[in-house]
Amino acid sequence: MEIKYVPTICPYCGVGCGMNLVVKDDQVVGVEPWKRHPVNEGKLCPKGNFCYEIIHRDDRLTTPLIKENGQFREATWDEAYDLIVSKFGEFDPNEIGFFCCARSPNENIYVNQKFARVVIGTHNVDHCARLCHGPTVAGLAASFGSGAMTNSYESFEHADLIFCIGSNSLEAHPLVGRRLLRAKYGNGAYLIVADPRYTPTAKHADQYVPFKTGTDVALMNAMMNVIISEGLEDKEFIEKRTKNYEELKEMVAKYTPEMAEEITEVPADTIRDMARKYAKADKAAIVYSLGITEHSHGVDNVQQTANLAMLTGNIGRLGTGVNPLRGQNNVQGACDMGALPTDYPGYRKVMDEEVTEDISCTWGCSDLGCEPGLKIPEMIEAAYKGDLKMLYITGEDPVISDPDVNHVIKALENLDFFVVQDIFMTDTAEYADVVLPAACWAEQEGTFTNGERRVQLIRKAVDAPGDSKVDWEIFCDLAKRMGADPEQFTYESAQDIFEEVRTVTPQYAGMNRERLEKPEALHWPCPSEDHPGTSMMHVEQFSHPDGLGIFAALEEKGPMETPDDEYPLILTTTRILFHYHAAMTRRAETLDREVPTGYMEINTEDAAELGIINDEIVKVKSRRGEIEIPARVTTDIMKGIVNIPMHFRECSANVLTNAAAIDPRSGMPEYKACAVAVSKMEGGK
């Protein structure tokens, strides 16, 4: 008998918890705590504890599938490759698009985007950050010069005050939630939670501030109004480290707490109180997540958090900072690896001719072009219109996770050719022409980069099932069949790929294998092998060329789609503790048993007006579509707002959401606000 503990990283959220997979005679039979791991010290959430349950499932994809006459048939890799290669040849490069997989290791993503750019010749390469923290990447880059979390998770425990807005950390990022609990209960930090829902996180707040979804800009403008008018701003910090302050000051002048009360439904005195507390705390940290980003003004929201932090000098010290909690386990890495239509690895810009020339040279190709590619919503739209002919999706499931699912399905059906590479037959894969079986995280080596920019090794526990392959191997196979320079697509191992990543990604340059073997690993930027890594950014100066942070003066715009007589309620979409999207957690037996299907939260008063009782199946309708779903009648949500978790295809929140309302600065659709009508089912009593 052989038993081994394989230390690796959880495959779900961006917190990046360490865990041991227990392997007994070539089967993963359990998860055991990795108490030595600095992020979580052996503690896990339910998703982590039961992540092993999906590895050996019978419904894993084990062989390529080709659709013929509407039915999938098993195929050999040769058949599948030949078909895909012939299709690649039929279309112009810009008629082809790629969604990369933010759940898979950096090495896969790197090769995927390199394949798209070098072999196909398109920058139409994107990933789900577009739909979670795209506004963070854009917004914090504009404010600070770098679009990532400024501090580490551990830093929260040093805060005197934590302002948590649009983040239900205890459910969505539980092991960060733990840091908040430790800060509050262990160290006496004051916790403010602003959210339209009285979430499990909000229930621990010293001050819970319910506010109307989508009015974040007004709320924070009013806070800054109070801070400036009461002289609580950090004048020295503003003077020495920032620019554009006067514009901000002028803008927020009109956002009195009373004016903001009208917009946000937060009492003016509450705004004053929270503003004073935030400004007066010696070390105040901002924590946010998709409640900030998933709006048609997501970048504005993000920049408001940066404004608040700069205004009060809460940057570059332990216990402070602007801390977006990243979504997927490797969504930070997917951004770092250049799975973005505008950026090469390391955020080097496609539009920059020098950069493009340099990259072309490194990758041995001649014509990469400086025109950025299409973002995910643009690719879906182009497919819908017939401009995008072929789509290659790795590990994404837009039929669950993208807005306006009916529209997405029409777009996918309109493609000439559609490839999905995944570990299960997802709702999206059903629409594919070819499905390729991929190895899951437990079946490969590589690195995940967590939300605090920590680049961590994952380790192979078992072989991938059947004929399934690691993503990078598939792209290398295809590249060679496409006639690409084999030298550019021949790698011995994931480590071999990572060595190349280090040469083109300056933030990763100093990360040799030996250093990453330590459980602490390294936070980027880590430009050289003698550099200790950077757990806290912007200590002396910001990342802009002049070292200054830039204030942004922003007007409240509010949601694009607002309630009216026909659709009188605002829908917000969320995630729950027991699921991470759908394809994996819904197949984990324990998690599925805990929460087998979706529900809609509705305020008791709204429910009473509609005559709806708890657990009653109701109809929810938006301008895009309608669903049937059990109601959960609760006082834990504001009147006028309903909430649907996004994981469940059979009562899919994203059938309702709006793909047309898009943040012009990031391409983020308005997931957190769309107008809906709720009604009883016909014949319902």
Add this chain to the structure above:
Amino acid sequence: MIEVNDMFYAKSSDAAIADAGEYGGAVTSILKFLLKEGIVDAVLAVEEGADLYDAVPILIEDPDKVVKSAGSIHFGTLNLAKVVEKYLDGAQDMKIAVTVKPCDAMTMVELIKRERVNPDNVIMIGLNCGGTMPPVKSREMMEKFYEFDPDSVVKEEIAKGKLIVETADGTEKEIPIDDLEDEGFGRRTNCRRCEINIPTMADLACGNWGVIGPLAGKATFIEVCSPKGAEVLEKAKEAGALDLEEPIEKGITIRKNIDNAMVKLADKWQDADWEDVKGREIFSALTEYLPDFSRCIKCYGCREACPICYCDDCCLEAHNGPDWLSKGEIPPSPMFHLERMIHMVESCTNCGQCEEVCPSEIPLAKIWHEVNAKVKDNFGYVKGTGENKPPMGFFPMDKMPL
């Protein structure tokens, strides 16, 4: 003939092992001997993972690989009895020698009583324990209190009330354990309260306490605790795997004194933790902890880590009967913890696994330790020893009425 209650100074007769193992490598030699002679099929021990702070269970079948587990890891906070039950089928089909701290040994005894581990197939090599330290927190302690690079630490031990730490370049620094623990560092809180330092419920109890004279630091003190232990030691001695000597009389006294001192320290911590609550009944205790239970996120980590939570069909997620708990509710009703309590608390050995894995920082071990103490008061049942079954409505799983 070696008999129960005999005591020895022991060291390996293999120079390489004597060098690699601590205090003469006696434990390593015994394990190797058992494997080599085919007395056991495998050895379950602990090896260093990423570094000194990372304790990883290792199942060894090759006698020449036993040396990998040599040396002690004080940052190892595992419970190997759980590993035997969960991953090795309770040793039903293989003979295993296991290294056990007192809490592992007590847990094994409880699991044997509950017929989850086959006693005929397990040899417990006990290791004295004055408490273990959590890895990440201890690295912080090395920086904060010792001003050592945590990676430079090669050894630490608790002696005379001090935690003595040594670095690779030979620098040594000692700090009173009380000072560290008052600041929230040092041993795990469950270990601080633990009064069982010498695992006499194992087959052999091994450690360095009481080794004085010329062999000080070069031999292991072994107490024979069971006929099985006597037999193992006899065979190992006969085969020449071990050199045994009579212990110095004063050494035996010193060992006893160290044990007493540790028990006293545990009493001190029990007083500190329970000062205001001595004698209160269970409901008052549980009521006090309701705010802590309200932080629960129902991760099931405590259940997964608890060695006594072994049911295939757990009532916390019943799917063939009544829902004892609402599904998907955060925090779950306190019933989540109370059901677990009812099922495991009489056998709770204060091993601390539940509290260590709790993401919500609920002081679970402290709560269950207090309740278990009441089981002792009320039923006279002492966990982890003897042959009496746990007192409250105990059924072995395979005899559970439908």
